[in-house]
Amino acid sequence: MTTALETPKASPRTRVGLAAGLVGAVVVLAVVAAASILFGSRAIDLGRAAETDLTVILDMRVPRTVLGVLVGAALAVGGALLQGVARNPLADPGVLGINAGAAVAVVGGILLVGAQTAGAYVWFAFLGAATATVLVYGIASFGREGRSR
Numbered sequence: 001m002t003t004a005l006e007t008p009k010a011s012p013r014t015r016v017g018l019a020a021g022l023v024g025a026v027v028v029l030a031v032v033a034a035a036s037i038l039f040g041s042r043a044i045d046l047g048r049a050a051e052t053d054l055t056v057i058l059d060m061r062v063p064r065t066v067l068g069v070l071v072g073a074a075l076a077v078g079g080a081l082l083q084g085v086a087r088n089p090l091a092d093p094g095v096l097g098i099n100a101g102a103a104v105a106v107v108g109g110i111l112l113v114g115a116q117t118a119g120a121y122v123w124f125a126f127l128g129a130a131t132a133t134v135l136v137y138g139i140a141s142f143g144r145e146g147r148s149r
Contacts, residue, residue: 029069036065085137093129101132 010018038044040061044053083091093099105128109115115124 033065033069036068037061096133096136098129098132098136101135102126102129104128105131 037057040056042056044056079092082093082096083089086096102125105124106115106121108128109120109124113120115121
C-alpha cells in the first residue's frame with residue numbers, strides 16, 4: 001500500500017506502452033518538422049541545391065520550425081505545471097480565467113496608458129495573467145481543505 005507521498009509503481013506493461021507512445025510521438029514530431037522544412041510557398045527541388053534554395057531553408061524554414069517546436073514544448077510544460085498545481089487534469093488557462101486576465105490587462109493598458117506596440121501588449125498580458133493566476137489561487141485557498149498541497 002502506498003502513502004500519500006509515494007507514487008505507485010507502474011507495471012512493466014504500462015512502462016512499455018508509455019515508452020512506445022513516447023517513441024511514436026518523437027517520430028511524428030520528426031516527420032512534421034521535416035515537412036515544415038521541405039514544404040512552403042516556394043517549391044524546392046531536393047535533387048538540386050541552389051544557393052537561393054539553401055538561403056530559404058536555412059534562413060526561413062529552419063528557424064520557423066525550431067521556434068515552433070520550442071513554443072510547443074513551452075506550452076506543454078506550462079500546461080502540465082498548471083494541471084499539477086491545480087491537481088486537475090482538466091485545468092487550463094481558459095477555464096481558470098488566466099486568458100481573461102491577460103486580455104483585460106491588455107485592454108486596460110491600451111485605454112489607460114495608451115500602449116500601442118506589440119511589446120507593450122505582451123508585458124501587459126503577462127502582468128494580467130500573473131495577477132489572475134494569483135487571484136484564482138488565492139480564492140481557491142479559502143475552500144474547505146485550504147490551498148492545494
